[in-house]
Amino acid sequence: MKSVPGAPISVATTICDSLVVTKPTVCDTTLVAPDVFAMLIADKRSENTRRAYRQDVHQFFAAVYQAEPIPERVRQFLGLNTPQMAVVLLGYKASLIAEGKSEATINRRMAAVMSLIRFARRVGATQSDPSASVDAEKVIAYRDTKGIGINEARRLIRQPDRSTLKGKRDYALLLLLLENALRRAEICSLRLTDFEPEQRMISVLGKGRGTQKERVTLSAQCVSAIQNYLAAHVGSSNDQEAALFVNVSPASYGRGLTPDGLYKIIRELSAQAGVSDCLSPHRLRHTAITLALDASGGDIRRVQRLSRHARMETLQRYDDNRNDLQGEVTALLSGLLMEPELAQA
Secondary structure (H helix, E strand, O other): OOOOOOOOOHHHHHOOOOOOOOOEEOOOOOOOOOHHHHHHHHHOOOOHHHHHHHHHHHHHHHHHOOOOOOOHHHHHHHHEEEEHHHHHHHHHHHHHHHHHOOOHHHHHHHHHHHHHHHHHHOOEEEEEHHHHHHOOOOOOOOOOOOOOOHHHHHHHHHHOOOOOOOHHHHHHHHHHHHHHHOOHHHHOOOEHHHEEEEOOEEEHHHHHHHHEEEEEEEEEEHHHHHHHHHOOOOOOOOOOOOOOOOOOOOHHOEEEEEHHHHHHHHHHHHHHHHHOOOOOHHHHHHHHHHHHHHHHOOOOHHHHHHHOOOOOHHHHHHHHHHHHHHHHHHHHHHHHOOHHHHHHO
């Protein structure tokens, strides 16, 4: 296969020989936008989405072109015709599989690049469409949704030393996670003005909601925990648009808590509590939803108001995992298959 300007051969060499591209030509890119990648990022409202797209597209160009996704390099990629682009994408996917990346990771990284291509088509920066040639990996969503049990959850919330500022903050964080099933990005995006103690409300930027905030009702205990933390946090009322939860270490006091920072807090508390599972903020969200299903007798509709999942089927998966329906049916079959005398033994 002949080298084509702009076509990175290094990643795709393992499969190039199996694809025949006759008379490879590069699409006309004289009218392309100056920086399609920057336009794609600017088109996303969520900072988390922008950060994820930047990371995944950077990784693609680093692997394929050994370069940053600067406008010129992006134009070279978008200038490939459909068969050439498919070869590059399939080669990149093959390299991710060879590296042992999970199905979910592969799908996310490929989806970011495909989004760049789709956006480029929208603005007339490419005519190529390799989507029919690149299949997504099959992923079973919500395989493990149980989280930790009620006794472990109770032990966890006893860990913060509430005589200290850090302990007051961590206790409030745990209650938000375990009582309200908030996502870590939702917690880290909270501003002081989002907290309404008189109404026992907090306004969160929900997943996929753009800039539209959702109001979440808090327990009296959670409201009190947040108020105690704020009272101990010097300067917390100076700027109502400041982060609600901040770093309290001397080196970075007052800086907004990041998702990675929240993850580390939960891991530290879980180690103190002796919780065996690899805890994360999202596993505490799983815990809250599962405990809510237990407490409500499996009332999926009510629990959906807590979890704020868009699809009822997602809660059905939680409920199925909670009840272990497969295990129950397996036990039934075992009873049927065993001979009566063996079953009595």
